Amino acid sequence: MSGVLAAALLLWICPVRAEDEACLGCHADQGMAEAPQLAPGKLQLSVHKNLGCAACHAGMDEVPHPKKTAPVSCAGCHRKSGDAIRASDHGRLLLKTLSGAALCAACHGPAHELRRVKDPKSTVSRANIPATCNRCHQKLDLKGKFGVEPFSSYAQTVHGKAHIAGDIKAAICVDCHGGHDLDFSNNSRSRAYRFNIPGTCGRCHPGPLALYSRSSHGKKSAAGVKDAPVCTDCHGEHNIQSFTEPGSMVFTGSIVKTCSACHGSETLSAKFAVPLDPARAYLDSYHGLAFTAGNLSAANCA
Numbered sequence: 110m111s112g113v114l115a116a117a118l119l120l121w122i123c124p125v126r127a128e129d130e131a132c133l134g135c136h137a138d139q140g141m142a143e144a145p146q147l148a149p150g151k152l153q154l155s156v157h158k159n160l161g162c163a164a165c166h167a168g169m170d171e172v173p174h175p176k177k178t179a180p181v182s183c184a185g186c187h188r189k190s191g192d193a194i195r196a197s198d199h200g201r202l203l204l205k206t207l208s209g210a211a212l213c214a215a216c217h218g219p220a221h222e223l224r225r226v227k228d229p230k231s232t233v234s235r236a237n238i239p240a241t242c243n244r245c246h247q248k249l250d251l252k253g254k255f256g257v258e259p260f261s262s263y264a265q266t267v268h269g270k271a272h273i274a275g276d277i278k279a280a281i282c283v284d285c286h287g288g289h290d291l292d293f294s295n296n297s298r299s300r301a302y303r304f305n306i307p308g309t310c311g312r313c314h315p316g317p318l319a320l321y322s323r324s325s326h327g328k329k330s331a332a333g334v335k336d337a338p339v340c341t342d343c344h345g346e347h348n349i350q351s352f353t354e355p356g357s358m359v360f361t362g363s364i365v366k367t368c369s370a371c372h373g374s375e376t377l378s379a380k381f382a383v384p385l386d387p388a389r390a391y392l393d394s395y396h397g398l399a400f401t402a403g404n405l406s407a408a409n410c411a
Contacts, residue, residue, distance in 0.1 A: 155222055169330060183210050216241055217231075266282070307321060336377060342371070391409075
């Protein structure tokens with residue numbers, strides 16, 4: 110297809126500014142392999158379809174273009190997002206190998222094809238975010254480093270199962286870890302930082318957060334006591350299940366074991382001046398004997 114015909118087709122499919130017609134003479138001509146090509150039909154679906162070429166590609170007045178040009182920067186329009194990602198641990202890590210629009214495109218997709226977040230086909234729609242994160246994470250040995258493979262383990266959780274079933278409100282990666290502001294869990298700004306976890310979970314679970322905040326555990330955590338349990342200590346992280354599932358850490362049949370992880374520790378018992386291993390006394394009690402015999406309706410720690 111000639112450049113003129115391709116440009117005319119693109120103009121018919123997706124009308125553009127008059128000043129951009131010259132750009133399409135080369136960039137809509139598949140015969141010009143040296144010129145990056147704009148596929149007809151894709152731009153019309155992009156959130157950027159009404160932007161002129163020069164809005165992103167500045168300094169391209171000369172033809173042929175200079176061999177060295179400044180990378181396209183999305184931050185010119187998206188300053189708040191740009192500042193957030195450059196300040197985040199995730200962004201700083203990506204900036205070691207990516208720059209300019211390439212950094213944004215890693216998650217959002219090519220600028221000419223970039224869709225609105227609410228578009229079901231957007232790479233950053235809630236339906237697609239887990240798969241988008243996995244595009245990079247599957248190339249890394251995260252299981253070897255953290256003991257868990259994020260994507261496959263998430264798919265087995267109560268959140269992941271709900272997401273796969275089409276629940277658009279189910280928690281996804283960015284709800285727990287952040288998006289442009291994604292910091293690693295050892296960073297006190299991170300949503301997954303130990304003392305921030307109750308607030309992070311509480312964004313979706315305000316009722317349990319209110320109860321937890323009034324509890325001994327919650328008060329200790331709020332006071333900065335690192336040994337105080339937070340949501341993930343009792344419910345799990347990438348292994349979290351519905352409390353009705355036998356595999357859940359807070360399933361009726363698992364509660365005693367979960368509580369004993371802390372209350373059976375001599376170190377913690379001495380530190381907080383609480384009885385050592387109350388589970389033993391419980392299991393010898395009427396309720397404990399009934400529980401051990403398989404009666405899940407018997408009173409337990411919770």
